[in-house]
Amino acid sequence: MISKKHDQKGMSVIEAMTACCILALSVIVFMTLQSQQEQRFTQLRKFDKAAYAVDLMFEELSAVYNPVPIQYGDPIVDQNTSPSNQLLISGCTSLPDVGDKFMIAGVPGSYQIIARTSLVSTKTTLTIERSDIPQDSPNLNLASTATANARITFVFNSNGSLEQYNNLDLLKYNNTTYQNTFPSDVKVNLVKWGSILNKHLGRPAINDKRKIEVIDVTTNIPIDENQDGITDQIDGIDQFVTSIKTQVTVRIKQDKSEEIFRRRYTNGT
């Protein structure tokens, strides 16, 4: 029995199979690592190109952004008006846009244009609602009587605002129903940006995100006119100057990776 064992040469089947298994495992481990590295590299390439596409979007939004309100000539209230949601104005050289906001001399609050009629002899009838109180307030009509010839000052230019891009879902760029919920210039950009991202990132998976968010960011900056390092005070109260910037965030989620791109816009930038 003992001599038989000594006579044995080479490997047993079990030894050979164990060796093969170890070899196969190491090959699988290496191949998995290689495949993961390849996937990460591909993802990196995609996000790198997407970053340029997002920069393109930010540049094009710069061209849209124009927060300086347009006055459309010298608009005034055309005739005495009781509180209502309609206002006839005159003195316009061009037609104000839906979404523009204005104030009326002698009337509290600011108002947003919901609809308007065509311009006839510098006159247009605006359908309005108050924009300085919450949307669920029971009465959004004119706060009080507007007097004829009261001056109208526009305070917000809807066309130059980035608000219209808030919550824009770039994944739905080729959905006609979704496209038609936006003004024509937003629609053009939705299609253009959505298709560029699709070109660089490929078809989206179920939980992927390609979204634009727009918010106003308010920052209180301490005033220190005499540069002594201490915030100036009036009657013991610290003085601040408020800076409002429009912040655009583009969120891109692709598989397990999510990247957030941000740019802030301020008047004159």
Add this chain to the structure above:
Amino acid sequence: MERKIRKCNQSGFSLAEALVGIAVSTIVMTAAGFIYNNFQQTFIRQINHNVIKQEVRFAIHALQLDLKMAGYKHEDAANGIQRAVYLTDSSNIEVGEQIEADIVYVCYDSINNNNTSSRKIIKYELRKKVSSNVKKTVLMKKTYNTNDCVNKSDANEPNWEPVAEHFKKFRIIKTNNILNLEIEMEDPGEKIVEKYNAAAFMRNTSY
């Protein structure tokens, strides 16, 4: 007994063992070589990709720097800017809005070190690396002096300055005051082609 002694005297592998050993080691070496080669290729591709990333980043930065300034007139400049941007195809024929152009000229007033301003026309074009090359792969820039942004005032033709290389395609499309750039880069190993989109908003032009 005689057989047993013969067996005990045996040393080294038999032919069959040696063949099996060689076969196994060949498989192992092939697998190892394949894996190593794959790693090596990925590594080389990543290096080449980094090269084109670096080149395109610099190119886009340089282009945006000039294109965004198109139309800028310094307050001390006597003449107005007659032509902020001018796009042509490869035959130097002007192309209009929303049509792909190969060459871009932008004009603006730049500030010199002594706080004076001078008006420049900057031209960007894809050119061959050396005259014997077939492909145009290098983005080059030429800077002319001008008074009105239309006529060049240099006595001699200025030299080309290379901006970035490894280009495969470079197109410019103008829409109002936005210049869109379509760029394709090819890595030095000619295995990766990457497409990039960028834009420059010309803040100093109004349409």
